[in-house]
Amino acid sequence: GAGVSQSPSNKVTEKGKDVELRCDPISGHTALYWYRQSLGQGLEFLIYFQGNSAPDKSGLPSDRFSAERTGGSVSTLTIQRTQQEDSAVYLCASSLGAGGLAFFGQGTRLTVV
């Protein structure tokens, strides 16, 4: 596709359930980022993938959060045992390489009830 695609665009889940958020980066982009943005707040870095290197997981807030990137393309962010404080917009971005310009998707709005 022409841009970064995220799905679903909206997700409502019950507290305690697991959720998976998907990101399809721009074709050929080797770097992929996940951020989250709580209501009225700035962007909080979660995790960064670059090629075959070990991902930078330094932003993951707890061990309930994990992410994979299969085949160097699609990425899935998984949140286990969701809590209400996990409610936020989860944004994915990709770039052509390390240090390249990041292009963002439109995000997945997660609401935990």
Place this chain on the structure above:
Amino acid sequence: DAKTTQPPSMDCAEGRAANLPCNHSTISGNEYVYWYRQIHSQGPQYIIHGLKNNETNEMASLIITEDRKSSTLILPHATLRDTAVYYCIVRVAHTGNQFYFGTGTSLTVIP
């Protein structure tokens, strides 16, 4: 952590130039200045970036001071669609990883 300081909010009259300042006094020699903006409910959008020379593209101009400790993003003729949060970011290009987004400047363009 974010290495930049921006005013939390600004207003600008429609059709006038919007000048958004950013302080980055601890910037390193190999760090670029990037500007992104986020219109409500959308993902951040790249605007412009530069190292030390002033830059201009179809969206904006970027003026970087000679000592590189501050910069200004200029939207030459602001429109209502430019109402957004503007983020100034410093980052090493080519080898850097994450972008550190601070709190940005909320620009409101007034009719």
